[in-house]
Amino acid sequence: xxxxxxxxxxxxxxxxxxxxxxxxxxxxxxxxxxxxxxxxxxxxxxxxxxxxxxxxxxxxxxxxxxxxxxxxxxxxxxxxxxxxxxxxxxxxxxxxxxxxxxxxxxxxxxxxxxxxxxxxxxxxxxxxxxxxxxxxxxxxxxxxxxxxxxxxxxxxxxxxxxxxxxxxxxxxxxxxxxxxxxxxxxxxxxxxxxxxxxxxxxxxxxxxxxxxxxxxxxxxxxxxxxxxxxxxxxxxxxxxxxxxxxxxxxxxxxxxxxxxxxxxxxxxxxxxxxxxxxxxxxxxxxxxxxxxxxxxxxxxxxxxxxxxxxxxxxxxxxxxxxxxxxxxxxxxxxxxxxxxxxxxxxxxxxxxxxxxxxxxxxxxxxxxxxxxxxxxxxxxxxx
Ligand SMILES: [Fe+2]
Numbered sequence: 001x002x003x004x005x006x007x008x009x010x011x012x013x014x015x016x017x018x019x020x021x022x023x024x025x026x027x028x029x030x031x032x033x034x035x036x037x038x039x040x041x042x043x044x045x046x047x048x049x050x051x052x053x054x055x056x057x058x059x060x061x062x063x064x065x066x067x068x069x070x071x072x073x074x075x076x077x078x079x080x081x082x083x084x085x086x087x088x089x090x091x092x093x094x095x096x097x098x099x100x101x102x103x104x105x106x107x108x109x110x111x112x113x114x115x116x117x118x119x120x121x122x123x124x125x126x127x128x129x130x131x132x133x134x135x136x137x138x139x140x141x142x143x144x145x146x147x148x149x150x151x152x153x154x155x156x157x158x159x160x161x162x163x164x165x166x167x168x169x170x171x172x173x174x175x176x177x178x179x180x181x182x183x184x185x186x187x188x189x190x191x192x193x194x195x196x197x198x199x200x201x202x203x204x205x206x207x208x209x210x211x212x213x214x215x216x217x218x219x220x221x222x223x224x225x226x227x228x229x230x231x232x233x234x235x236x237x238x239x240x241x242x243x244x245x246x247x248x249x250x251x252x253x254x255x256x257x258x259x260x261x262x263x264x265x266x267x268x269x270x271x272x273x274x275x276x277x278x279x280x281x282x283x284x285x286x287x288x289x290x291x292x293x294x295x296x297x298x299x300x301x302x303x304x305x306x307x308x309x310x311x312x313x314x315x316x317x318x319x320x321x322x323x324x325x326x327x328x329x330x331x332x333x334x335x336x337x338x339x340x341x342x343x344x345x346x347x348x349x350x351x352x353x354x355x356x357x358x359x360x361x362x363x364x365x366x367x368x369x370x371x372x373x374x375x376x377x378x379x380x381x382x383x
Contacts, residue, residue, distance in 0.1 A: 006060045006061065006062070006067075008057055008059075008060065010056075011025060011026060011054075012024050012025040012026050012028075012029070013026070013029070013057060013060055013069075015060075015062070015067060015085060015089075016062075017082065017085055017086055017089055018082075018086070019086055019089060019090070020089075022085065022089030022090075024085065024088075024089075026054065026055045026056055026057060027048055027054060027055060028088075029055075029057070029067075029069055029078065029080060030046070030048060030051075030055040030069075030071070030078070031044070031046065031048060032078070032080050032084060032085075033046070033069075033076070033078035033079075033080060034078070034079065034080070034081075035076070035078070051073065051074075052073070053073060055071055055072075055073070055074075056071070056072045056073065057069050057070065057071060057072060058070045058071065058072040062082070065081060065082050065083070066079045066080060066081055066082060067079075067080045067082060067085060068080075096363070097362065097363050097366035097367065098136060098359035098360075098362045098363045098366070100133065100136045100137050101137070102136075102137060102138075102139065102226055102331070103137045103138055104224055104226055104227035104230055105138060105224045105227060106224070106227055106312055106313055107311055107312050107313055107314055107315060108315075109138075109224075109315050110315045110316075110317050112138075113138070113140055113141060113142055113315075114130065114131065114134035114138065114141040114142070115141070115142045115143075115144050116130060116131045116141065116142075116143055116144070117143070117144050117145040118143050118144070118145055118146045118147060118152070118155075118156055118324070119145065121143055121156060121159055122155060122156070122159055125365055125368065125370045126370045126372065126374055127372075128159060128160075128361070128365060128370070128372075129362065129365040129366065129370035129371060129372030130372035130373075131143070131160075131326075131372070132160060132358060132361050132362040132365065132372065133362060133371070133372035133373070134372075135160075135205065135326060135327075135328060135358055136358065136359070136362060138224075139224060139226070139327055139328035139331040139332045140222060140224075140325070140326070140327040140328070140332050141325075141326050141327075142323050142324070142325050142326070143156055143323065143324040143326065144322065144323050145322060146209060146322050146323065146324050148322075152209070153171070153207060153209045153324065153349055153351060154170075154171075154351070156207065156209075156324060157207050157351050157353055159361075160205065160326070160353055160357065160358055160361050161205065161353030161354060161356075161357025161358055161360070161361060162353060162357060163351050163352065163353060164203045164204075164351075164352040164353055164354050166196055166199070166203065166352065167252060167254070167256075167257045167259065168181075170351060171349055171350065171351045172349070172350050172351070173185075173347065173348070173349050173350075174208070174346075174347070174348040174349070174350060175345075175346060175347040175348070176341050176346075181254050183282055184336075187215075187218075187338060187339050187340070187341035187346075188338050189335070189336065189337055189338035190335045190336040191281055191282065191335050192221060192223065192279065192305075192308045192309070192333045192334065192335040193279055193280035193281070193282065193283070193333065193334065193335060194225070194277065194278050194279055194280060194329050194330065194332075194333055194334075195280075195329050195352075196252060196259075196283075196329075197250035197261065197263050197278045197279075197280045197283055197284075198250045198251045198252035198253075198259035198260055198261050198283055199252070199259055199261055200261050201354075202261075202263075202278065202329060202330065203329055203352030203353070203354060204328065204329055204330055204352070204353070204354040204355030204356070204357075204358065205326065205327070205328060205329060205352060205353045205354060205355060205357070205358050206326070206327055206328075206329040206334075206350060206351075206352050207324055207325075207326050207350055207351050207352070207353075208319070208324065208325045208326075208327075208348045208349075208350045209323075209324040209348060209349045209350070210319040210320060210321050210322070210323050210324070210325075210347075210348050211321060211347045211348065211349055212321050212345045212346060212347040213318065213319050213320065213321050213344075213345075213346050213347075213348075214343075214344030214345055214346070215339040215340060215341070215343045215344040215345065215346045216339060216340045216343040216344070217337050217338060217339035217340060217343075218318075218319075218336060218337060218338070218339030218346050219316050219317060219318055219336070219337045220316070220317060220318070220319045220325070220334065220335075220336055221314055221315070221316050221334060221335040221336060221337065222314075222315045222325075222327065222332055222333070222334050223308060223313040223314050223315065223332070223333050224313070224331065224332060224333075225276065225277030225279070225308075225331050225332060225333040226274045226275075226276065226277065226331050227313060228277070228304065228307050228308055228313050228333075229243075229266045229274045229277055229304075230274055231307065231313075232266075232303070232304055232307060233274075236300070236303060238296075238300070239299070239300035239303050239304065240266065240300075242296055242297050242300035242301075243264070243265040243266040243300055243301065243304055244264060244265075244266040244267075244268050245264075246264070246289055246293065246297060247262040247263055247264045248262060248263065248265065248284065248285075248287055248288075248289065248297075248301075249261070249262050249284070249285035249286070249287070249288055250262075250263055250278070250280060250283050250284055250285060251283060251285045252283055260285065263278040264278065265277060265278055265279055265301065265304065266304075267330065275330070275331075276328070276330030276331045277330070277331065277333065278330070279304075279305070279308070279333060281305065308333060316337075319348065328355065329352065330355065
C-alpha cells in the first residue's frame with residue numbers, strides 16, 4: 001500500500017497525482033463519488049443540496065488506484081478513481097473525441113472534399129466515422145451513389161442524427177416553384193448564405209441530395225465561413241470585433257409563420273476562436289442597432305460580404321445527380337449561380353440535423369474504436 005500526503009483545507013484538498021499536485025473542491029469530490037452515479041443509467045443520483053452543510057473531508061488517503069475520502073458529516077468513505085482525478089486535474093476540459101480542430105479551407109479545395117458512398121456510410125462504421133470526422137474538420141463532405149428510392153435521404157440523415165424539422169417540414173425541395181416561399185425556389189442566382197438564421201438555433205447540419213440536374217448553369221457555390229472570418233480578423237481586427245460582438249436581426253416570414261431571431265454574424269467561443277458564421281442578406285431584417293453603432297457596423301458587414309465573393313475563398317462545382325452534399329450550416333456558406341429554367345431540370349431535396357447529433361455520432365463511433373482515420377477509410381474515400 002502506498003501512502004502519500006494529502007493536504008486538507010476548508011474548501012478542498014490538494015492531491016499528489018503522478019501528473020503533479022492538483023487541488024479538488026469538496027463538492028466536486030462528493031459528486032465524483034461512484035455512489036453518486038446510477039450504475040445502469042450513468043445519471044447522477046446524489047443531490048449535493050440534500051446535505052445540511054457543504055461537504056467536508058475528515059481524512060483522505062490514496063490506496064492503489066483510488067483516492068479514499070472519509071466525509072466529516074456522513075457515514076461514507078468515497079473511493080474515487082485516480083484516473084478520474086487526472087482527467088480533471090489540469091486546466092483543460094475533459095477529453096472529447098469530437099473536439100477536433102477545424103481545418104480551414106480555401107478556393108481549390110473541391111478535389112479534397114471527402115467522398116463516401118451511401119452504401120459505405122450505412123454499412124461500415126469506419127466509413128461513417130470517416131464521413132462524420134470530415135464534417136467536424138472540414139465542415140463539408142459528399143455522399144455518392146445515393147439509392148433512388150424515396151427513403152434514401154432519410155436513411156442517410158438518420159445515420160448521422162435525427163432529422164431536425166423546419167417550417168417547411170422534415171424535408172424541403174429546391175426547384176423552380178410557381179409561388180416560391182424563398183429565393184432558393186426560383187431559377188435566379190442565390191447569394192452566399194447560411195440557412196434559416198431567423199430560427200433561435202438554426203439547424204446545424206444540412207443535407208442537399210441532388211435528384212436531377214440537367215440545366216445550363218446553376219453551379220453550386222461553397223466557401224468556408226470560418227476561413228473568411230479568420231482572414232477578416234487578420235486583415236481588419238476592428239471589423240472582426242464588430243461582427244463578433246453585436247447581433248443583428250434575421251427573419252423567415254410567410255403566410256403561416258413569422259420567425260425572428262438575432263444572431264452574431266461571426267460566432268466565437270469563450271476563448272475567441274471562430275466557431276461559425278451566420279449570413280443571409282435576403283433573410284436579414286431591418287438593422288436595429290443604434291444608428292451610431294451602425295456607422296461602424298455597416299462598413300464591417302459590407303467588407304465581410306465582399307470578402308465572401310472573392311475568388312480566394314470560393315469553390316464552384318456542379319451538383320451531380322445521385323450525390324448528397326452535407327455541410328455544417330453554421331460554418332459553410334453556400335449559394336448558387338442562376339440557371340436557365342427551360343434548359344432542363346434541377347431538383348435538390350434537403351433536410352437538416354444538428355451539430356450536437358453529429359458530434360454524438362462521432363463520439364460513439366470513436367469510443368467503439370472507429371476513428372475514421374484508417375488507411376482503409378482514406379483509400380475508400382479516394383476510390
Ligand atoms: Fe440554402
